[in-house]
Amino acid sequence: MTCLQELRQSEGLTQFEMAKALKISYSHYSKLEDNFAKPSFKVLQGIKKSFSQTDMNRFF
Structure with a gap:
């Protein structure tokens, strides 16, 4: 996943x-x-919690 990298x-x-x-x-x-x-939803929640500045729209 490019956005994760x-x-x-x-x-x-x-x-x-x-x-x-x-x-x-x-x-x-x-x-x-x-x-x-x-x-998973749990992983996406972890990303938001650990990296709050991240735009979550990048993952969809």
Whole structure:
């Protein structure tokens, strides 16, 4: 998912650190970033909570 990768890179985080911030596994996060899975509502809530400045419209 390009918007996840852009967000992660703008925050200067590794995939592992981003997964930890979102409270999901590294493998699940990498699937999200590579478009092999879609983020659940819980993951989207985690993004908003951890990165409140993020425009959530980018994910739809």
